[in-house]
Amino acid sequence: MPELPEVETTRRGLAMRLEGRRIARIEARRADLRFPLPKDFAATIRGRRVEALDRRAKYILVRLEGGLVWLIHLGMSGRMVLRSGWPNDIGAHDHVIFATDEGWAVTFNDARRFGMMDLVPADRLEQHRLLACLGPEPLSDDFTPAVLQAALAGKRTPMKAALLDQTVVAGLGNIYVCEALFRAGISPRRLAGTVRPERLARLVPAIKKVLLEAVEAGGSSLRDYVQSDGELGYFQTRFRVYDREGQPCTACRRPVKRIVQSGRSTFYCGTCQK
Structure with a gap:
């Protein structure tokens, strides 16, 4: 998607x-x-x-x-x-x-x-029924560590699932959640409500940075997607964990892991992400 x-x-x-x-x-x-x-x-x-x-x-x-x-x-x-x-x-x-x-x-x-x-x-x-419950835009000034902390308070779902919840933050998808969690050093399996404020303070800038890099790169070209002018995006050449199962982590060189969460593939480094 x-x-x-x-x-x-x-x-x-x-x-x-x-x-x-x-x-x-x-x-x-x-x-x-x-x-x-x-x-x-x-x-x-x-x-x-x-x-x-x-x-x-x-x-x-x-x-x-x-x-x-x-x-x-x-x-x-x-x-x-x-x-x-x-x-x-x-x-x-x-x-x-x-x-x-x-x-x-x-x-x-x-x-x-x-x-x-x-x-x-x-x-x-x-x-509108499709927009009314959406959370803040991840690239807006309204999306801050404090806002994210409030949205995650008490949540017993894994961090990956929580970030995919469009009422928590709008527009995030599987690829960029994996990438942002890696950059912030947070395990996708950690329960969302247990992540400390100082770690969320790293996560919010990581989300913004990975999204901005992908936008500037033209988006990720996966399966059916092409840009409006027909040119393919190329951000997938910069993935650090996504779709890299078994390949060396770009930070510690340990193999990248893949698990399934809520029916979707999650890629992460078990050493760098805690």
């Missing part, structure tokens, strides 16, 4: 071509993705000017004129590919296609159809 850096990379790529332009043409090639598309979806968007592209957690927020927000989630395998001119090679999994008055076209491709799109009045965005 595309994680926060991949979504942010996509947002930045789209913003360069969409902001300030009008949606001149749009085709929804099916009535639903993970959820049904809103009634009159294409007709409601067509002709509107794109005022800004923002992100909340793993959601792209396309702010349209008239106080409407086009909410987009890439799901498991969704991607948005940007090109000059309307595509003439439309595939079976190209579900939504739109173009600006300047001629740039975007194709939303989603083989598994776990992605979603919705239209939300801007003044009700924070109350």
Whole structure:
């Protein structure tokens, strides 16, 4: 699944071509993705000017004129590919296609159809059922060690699971939680409520740093993910523990371990992370 850096990379790529332009043409090639598309979806968007592209957690927020927000989630395998001119090679999994008055076209491709799109009045965005319970943005000033400590207080779940809880912090996924915990020297198996404040003081900057590095690197290119301009991300060349089972730890040279937590692979160093 595309994680926060991949979504942010996509947002930045789209913003360069969409902001300030009008949606001149749009085709929804099916009535639903993970959820049904809103009634009159294409007709409601067509002709509107794109005022800004923002992100909340793993959601792209396309702010349209008239106080409407086009909410987009890439799901498991969704991607948005940007090109000059309307595509003439439309595939079976190209579900939504739109173009600006300047001629740039975007194709939303989603083989598994776990992605979603919705239209939300801007003044009700924070109350949307998918956004209302989200925790703070990890890259914002609101995400501090004190805030994280309060969110984790009393939690008896492993640290890895706690950080994946979107009500604790928004947008973190499996890859970057593994990487951040390694940098902070915290075991993914440690119970979240037992992590001392001084260790959380290391973890919060580690989360911010690994996310920023990944965004600057263009996101991680795993399986189906590509950037909006078709270029692959390359952060996976910098992984220190993720997907490195049995390889030497970059710090102590002991083999990186892999365990399964909540049905997902966790990679960590048993020596460096306590």
